[in-house]
Amino acid sequence: MTLALELRLELQQLYAEYAACLDDGRVREWPEFFTEDCHYRLVPRENHDRGLPLATLDLWGRGMLEDRVYGVTSTLFHAPYYQRHVIGPARVMELDGLAICAEANYVVIRTRRDQPSEVFNAGRYLDRVVKLGSGLKFAAKVCVFDSELVGNSIIYPI
C-alpha cells in the first residue's frame, strides 16, 4: 500500500518537473521525460473524441521529439511568449509496480511581451508512465485540448 502512495506522489513530482521544464524554457530537456519509443500527441478534443487521425503534433519516438526541439529552438520564427502550466490532481486509472495510466486536467497560461497573462490552452493529459532505472518516464502522453481555435501557433510543447 505504501508503494502505491509513493508512486502517486512520484507521479505528482513528475508532473511538477515536466511543467517546470517547459515553463522555465528548458525545452532541450523536454525529450528526457520520455521513453525511447514514446508517443507524444497534441490533438484538439473534437478530433480525439471522433477518432479522427489529424493532430497538431504526433511524434513517435524520442528522435521525433528531438526534431521538434530543433524546430522550436532553431527554425521557427515567432513572437516570444512564456508558458505556465497549472495541472490538477491526477486521476490514476491503473497502477502497478511498473506502470501508471493516469489523466490530469491542465491549463496553460500564456504571457506575451507587454501583454497580460491569458488562458492559452486547456485540456487533459492522457498518460502512460513507466518506471525505469532513471525514474518515471512518459511512454505515452496525449494532450487533448478543448479549443480548436488557437490564438497564433502553438510553438512549445504542452
Next chain:
Amino acid sequence: MTLALELRLELQQLYAEYAACLDDGRVREWPEFFTEDCHYRLVPRENHDRGLPLATLDLWGRGMLEDRVYGVTSTLFHAPYYQRHVIGPARVMELDGLAICAEANYVVIRTRRDQPSEVFNAGRYLDRVVKLGSGLKFAAKVCVFDSELVGNSIIYPI
C-alpha cells in the same frame, strides 16, 4: 497515520474523478458522486458570505440531482460548451476514518465552439465526504464562486 495519508490521496482521486466526469460530458454519472441524502449548492460568494439564502442551484438529495441532469440533457436549450476543471490542493479541515471535511479552490475554463478558452467560473468547494462501501461520496458539496456576473447561464454542474 498511513490511513490519513491514504485518505488524502483518495480525496485527490475523488476530485480528479469528479472533474473528469463533468469535463468528459458524462453528466448522467454526476449524481453517483453523491450520497442519497446529499446537499449540492452552487452559490455566489457574495450571497454565501452574507448568509443570504439565494443560490444558483440548491439541490437536496440525489433525486434533485437527477432532475437537474434531466434538465441539462433533455429540456435546456443552450449553445454547447466544454468545461475544464482545474482543482487546487485540498485543505483538509477534519479527517477521521469515516468522514472528511475539506475545501479546495477551483477554476473552470469554458470553451465554446470556435472560441478561445476562457475563465468561466472560479471559486472554492466546501465539501463533506463520507466513505461508503462504494467508495468516497459527497454528503455535501457547496460551490462558492467569486463572480456574480456569469457570462451566459451556468448549464452544467460545477
Next chain:
Amino acid sequence: MTLALELRLELQQLYAEYAACLDDGRVREWPEFFTEDCHYRLVPRENHDRGLPLATLDLWGRGMLEDRVYGVTSTLFHAPYYQRHVIGPARVMELDGLAICAEANYVVIRTRRDQPSEVFNAGRYLDRVVKLGSGLKFAAKVCVFDSELVGNSIIYPI
C-alpha cells in the same frame, strides 16, 4: 519513507491553507505563515531571470509583512477585488526532516465587482519551508510572475 510522504502531504496542506487565507480575505493572518526572519519577494520574471534587484515587493522579516498588512487594510485605497489561487503540484527539490525546498506553479484569478473573473497573475512560487513547533512555515517565499504588465496594482499578497 513514510516521513517523506507525510511531509509532502503537509506541504500540500500548507499551500491550501495559504491560498485559503488570502482568498478568504484574512490578510491579517498572512504573516503567521512565515518565520520571524522570513523573506517574501514578489518579482516579475524578467527581473528575476536577469538577476535585477527591482521587485514589486521585497519584505524581510515578519515585521515588514505586518507593515504591508497595515498598508493593505488601512492606507491603500483601491477598487475591491477577490483573489482565487489555484496552485499546481509541488516540485520538491530538497526535503529532510527539517526543511523543504519546493516550487509550485500558480495562477491567481481576480474578480472585480460586476466583472467576469479573469487571469490576474500567473507564475511560480520558490519556497523554503521549515518545520517549527507550530507547524510548517515559509522561511522564504519568492513569487515570480510571468507578466510585467499588471492590470491595476497588486494590492494583496500573492
